Amino acid sequence: MTVNDRERPTHVGFLLIPDFALLAYASAIEPLRAANRLSGRDLYRWSHVSIDGHPAPASNGVSIQADYGLEEGRFDYVVVCAGGNPAAFQHGPTFSWLRQLARRGVRLGGVSGGPYVLARANVLSxxxxxxxxxHAPAFLEDYPELDLRRSLYEIDRDRLTCSGGTAPLDMMHAVIAREHGSELALAVSEWFLQTHVREGAGPQRMPLRERLGISHGPLLRVVGRMEQSLENPVGREELARTAGVSLRQLERLFRLHLGRSLGEHYLGLRLDRARDLLRQTTLSVLEIALACGFASASHFSRAYRQRFGHAPRTERTPSADPVWR
Known part of the structure; x- marks a missing residue:
């Protein structure tokens, strides 16, 4: 690396996929601006790329003006920002461009649904x-062989991926610390009122205690086991043994703390997972039924209609073709 290379700002391209998540994008780009401001140097510069060179719409309707279309610009990093339903994104020129960048040694990143696009481009193997x-359940159906982690962010050599939301603040803290020292990274985090910088391996979701608003330990153990066993549901007696109480007592606990029976709660978890898979994958109704612990498509369809008021297939009612298809 020459002196000029060291003094040249790192150029980060943000590839904005239609319906990208605005909060995740902002949490990734703002630390770069703060690093420049607080260091008094142009450490980073950034540009926006869209798949057609036109303004890219976020999921909330806000559009960002593109500086480049595909095949334009020279970058040190390219970060793919996606949201909505990234499993439905099919755009060969985008995937080809990302593979070209990978071959040239450009560092590739993805935030929120962005890693789905990277996987489609075959640059995560x-x-x-x-x-x-x-997006994880649908992703695992599409790419069971890839090394998906349930962490906040991952930095593995020249790939950096992040779960989205505000987690890019934590990821960019790690990137800035690696490239320009922990002192600057801490100053950036403080500037954004981050009183606690999370480790990459941290969990994405709130603990069950906060999500459900209950503190009953045995009940939380049962619900946690349910969430981990949707494809092969655990029997009621086994769940009672997990809680260390009788089945009758476990039923009382569900009624008291969650306002529904054990069976109703478990069925609701499985149907919610099924709805996500219907919306985000091309799996058949039968395949989704089996993936969510139902013995048959007919049983699944009856339960689905009872919960949501319509048949599973209606989740896939065709709409106007997106501009990127």
């Missing part, structure tokens, strides 16, 4: 990475 928890 051999790397550990993460993705937003909402």
């Amino acid at each position: 051999g790397y550990r990475f993460t993705i937003h928890w909402e």
Whole structure:
């Protein structure tokens, strides 16, 4: 690396996929601006890339003006920002461009649904990475062989991925610390009122205690086991043994703390997972039924209609083709 290379700002390209998550994008780009401001130097510069060179719409309707289309610009990093339903994104030129960047040694990143796009481009094989928890079930159906982690962020050699939301603040803290020292990284985090910088391996979701608003330990153990066993549901007696109480007592605990029976809660978890898979994958109704612990498509369809008021297939009612198809 020459002196000029060391003095040249690191150029970060943000590839904005239509319906990208604005908060995750902002949490990734703002630390770069803060690093420049607080260091008094141009450590980073950034540009926006869209798949057609036109303004890119975020999921909330805000559009960002693109500086480049695909195949334009020279970058040190390219960070893919996606949201909505990244599993539905199919755009060959984007995938081809990302593979070209990988071959040239450009560091590639993805935030929120961005890692789904990287996987579609086949540039995540051999790397550990993460993705937003909402997209994880569909992703695992599509790419069971890849090394998906349920962490806040992952930095593995020249790949950096983040689950989204505000977690890019934590990831960029790690990037800035690695490239320009922990003192500057801490100053950036303090500037954004980050009183606690989270480690990459931290959990994406709140603990069950906070999510459900209950503090009953045995009940929390049971619900946690349910959430981990949606494809192969655990029997009621086994769940009671997990709690260390009788089945009758466990039923009382569900009614008292959650306002529904054990069976109703478990069924609700499985149907919520099924709805996500219907919306985010091309799996058949039968495949989704089996993936969510139902013995048949007919049983699944009856339960689905009873919970949501319509048949599973209606979740896939075709809409206007997105501009990127």
